[in-house]
Amino acid sequence: MCGIIGILGKGPVAGRILDALKRLEYRGYDSAGIATITEGAIDRRRASGKLVNLKTLLGSEPLAGDIGIGHTRWATHGPPIEKNAHPHATERVAVVHNGIIENFAELRQELVGFGRVFQSDTDTEVIAHLLTHLLDQGRDAESAMAEMMSRLDGAFAFCALVKDRPDLLLAARQGSAVAIGLGDGESFIGSDAVGLAPLTRRVVYLEEGDWAAVRRDGVTIHARDGQVVDRPVTLTEVSDAEVGKGNYRHFMEKEIHEQPEVIGDTLGYYYNPIRRRIVLPPLPFRIAGVPRITIIAAGTSFYAGMLAKYWLERIGRLSVEVDIASEFRYRQPEMSPGGVSLFISQSGETLDTLEALRYARSQGQIIVSLVNVPDSSMAREADLCLRTYAGPEIGVASTKAFTTQLTVLACLTLHLAREHGKLSTDEMARYAEQLIRLPALAAETLELADDMRAIAEEIAPCRDVLYLGRGASYPIAMEGALKLKEISYIHAEGYAAGEMKHGPIALITDGVPVIVIAPSDELFHKTAANLQEVLARGGRAIVLTDTEGAAKLKGTKARVFTVPKAEPLVAPILFTIPIQLMAYSVAVARGNDVDQPRNLAKSVTVE
Ligand code: F6R
Numbered sequence: 001m002c003g004i005i006g007i008l009g010k011g012p013v014a015g016r017i018l019d020a021l022k023r024l025e026y027r028g029y030d031s032a033g034i035a036t037i038t039e040g041a042i043d044r045r046r047a048s049g050k051l052v053n054l055k056t057l058l059g060s061e062p063l064a065g066d067i068g069i070g071h072t073r074w075a076t077h078g079p080p081i082e083k084n085a086h087p088h089a090t091e092r093v094a095v096v097h098n099g100i101i102e103n104f105a106e107l108r109q110e111l112v113g114f115g116r117v118f119q120s121d122t123d124t125e126v127i128a129h130l131l132t133h134l135l136d137q138g139r140d141a142e143s144a145m146a147e148m149m150s151r152l153d154g155a156f157a158f159c160a161l162v163k164d165r166p167d168l169l170l171a172a173r174q175g176s177a178v179a180i181g182l183g184d185g186e187s188f189i190g191s192d193a194v195g196l197a198p199l200t201r202r203v204v205y206l207e208e209g210d211w212a213a214v215r216r217d218g219v220t221i222h223a224r225d226g227q228v229v230d231r232p233v234t235l236t237e238v239s240d241a242e243v244g245k246g247n248y249r250h251f252m253e254k255e256i257h258e259q260p261e262v263i264g265d266t267l268g269y270y271y272n273p274i275r276r277r278i279v280l281p282p283l284p285f286r287i288a289g290v291p292r293i294t295i296i297a298a299g300t301s302f303y304a305g306m307l308a309k310y311w312l313e314r315i316g317r318l319s320v321e322v323d324i325a326s327e328f329r330y331r332q333p334e335m336s337p338g339g340v341s342l343f344i345s346q347s348g349e350t351l352d353t354l355e356a357l358r359y360a361r362s363q364g365q366i367i368v369s370l371v372n373v374p375d376s377s378m379a380r381e382a383d384l385c386l387r388t389y390a391g392p393e394i395g396v397a398s399t400k401a402f403t404t405q406l407t408v409l410a411c412l413t414l415h416l417a418r419e420h421g422k423l424s425t426d427e428m429a430r431y432a433e434q435l436i437r438l439p440a441l442a443a444e445t446l447e448l449a450d451d452m453r454a455i456a457e458e459i460a461p462c463r464d465v466l467y468l469g470r471g472a473s474y475p476i477a478m479e480g481a482l483k484l485k486e487i488s489y490i491h492a493e494g495y496a497a498g499e500m501k502h503g504p505i506a507l508i509t510d511g512v513p514v515i516v517i518a519p520s521d522e523l524f525h526k527t528a529a530n531l532q533e534v535l536a537r538g539g540r541a542i543v544l545t546d547t548e549g550a551a552k553l554k555g556t557k558a559r560v561f562t563v564p565k566a567e568p569l570v571a572p573i574l575f576t577i578p579i580q581l582m583a584y585s586v587a588v589a590r591g592n593d594v595d596q597p598r599n600l601a602k603s604v605t606v607e
Contacts, residue, residue, distance in 0.1 A: 002097070004190065005195055006070075045057050088119075101127065142170075203235075255393055263573070276432055278415050293318055295341075311569070325353040340366045368383065437566070445564060
């Protein structure tokens with residue numbers, strides 16, 4: 001969601017802020033702006049739409065100043081028009097903000113009562129006016145900030161500049177991440193380390209409730225209780241080089257093609273080739289004493305969790321529940337004492353998942369997180385953090401993060417199954433051998449790109465598409481439908497193939513594409529029967545299967561595409577690749593903005 005950048009520089013900052021905002025584009029946004037202090041006054045430029053509009057504006061109306069803040073806005077309160085774009089400013093203060101100020105209506109009314117005049121429809125503007133009001137009462141910037149923090153409710157992050165203090169940026173975190181970058185006589189503020197990567201690698205992350213006074217020579221951080229606290233300086237792993245598109249047209253395409261490599265990188269952390277077994281870091285629990293594992297996530301990460309449930313139940317004989325974070329957190333369920341809760345998130349910042357994690361913590365659960373962003377909130381708040389090593393995922397539609405999540409979840413399954421006494425040494429070695437073949441098989445599967453491009457031309461004009469799968473292919477069908485709808489804007493649904501006759505079959509008429517995910521596993525013949533039902537009703541069946549399955553389907557009217565034959569543990573990961581390629585090519589064929597689809601944000605930090 002919204003991207004925040006602040007720079008206290010040694011020279012003009014507007015161009016550098018624009019570059020940094022460009023790196024945050026992947027988070028999703030619909031307007032942008034920059035404010036600086038120049039000649040003792042706040043000056044700003046804002047534009048709706050993409051950053052190119054802001055760049056054009058800066059070309060004709062440049063912005064001077066060596067301190068500034070910038071923002072990419074994903075609209076919550078008020079449409080994405082210029083007056084609602086950040087920074088919001090008064091005569092003394094400018095502010096950029098991510099998240100929601102829940103008590104903004106009360107604050108706005110109070111501030112209007114003091115004669116303050118609001119210009120926008122946003123909740124953000126109350127921050128600028130409240131800070132100004134407190135400064136007008138004679139407080140200095142730091143004490144005004146401290147007072148303001150006690151007045152704001154909600155989950156947010158923001159960065160502010162104060163006209164009379166060209167040596168200072170203020171930043172706060174209450175629910176959404178803030179990274180402070182330390183440079184050489186310069187300082188930076190960003191919503192994440194990706195934005196700061198070319199500026200510095202030395203980063204301090206604010207913790208919940210912290211606010212910071214950032215100067216060129218360092219930072220003073222105050223905890224929620226007002227005490228000055230030390231937060232560790234970390235060296236971020238995000239490198240500048242990692243975030244280009246290379247020879248690819250879109251980040252999504254690049255990220256799909258990176259999968260063999262990043263799956264291999266990820267396996268490298270969990271596979272011990274000498275002992276031929278999966279080795280995880282020491283677990284903060286003994287699986288024998290765990291009554292239940294609860295998996296919680298959102299979107300694509302939730303589908304990874306769905307698949308993990310199949311594996312953990314089947315291979316580990318463990319009791320597993322899987323839940324959508326936004327539902328789980330408000331249901332306030334009873335949680336078995338001694339239970340383990342696993343939170344899956346690419347960003348590690350999705351607000352619903354993070355709040356669900358905190359709820360589970362309050363219920364005495366042991367917290368395990370599986371994240372891609374190393375220093376994210378979920379990484380830091382877990383008893384054990386497992387990592388995917390996918391590198392920065394910039395395309396809004398998740399691809400390599402999903403398959404690396406599945407890779408780690410497969411490793412976790414094997415490790416827990418072994419600890420649970422359900423896997424012999426030989427079985428462990430056999431499964432591990434299957435996993436280490438995965439990068440090579442993924443590379444082979446990518447050869448379907450041309451076939452998927454061809455089929456995409458046929459799907460691109462369609463209105464509806466169905467995805468069917470059984471067992472471990474069911475979450476992949478769900479993921480396929482999500483991938484297609486989010487970037488192609490075609491209505492798509494994923495169903496358990498066995499549910500077809502309970503309703504969805506009514507949707508099948510002449511020519512409706514039905515993507516059937518059918519590896520030749522023990523459920524193949526059942527899925528094949530569902531395929532016949534689709535064909536009998538005029539559905540345009542497109543089957544993804546393996547060589548064995550293709551042989552069995554010879555002579556059917558379905559279009560059959562062949563994924564390399566793999567064992568059941570790794571097959572779902574491979575079958576994900578053609579559905580990603582297909583969704584990507586459909587979106588390209590429709591001329592859509594693949595990497596930044598409309599209305600979507602990469603990291604959903606509001607609920
Ligand atoms: C879909 C997609 C989203 C995310 C979801 C959770 O392609 O990217 O559905 O999976 O917003 O995000 P994380 O994994 O960062 O918690």
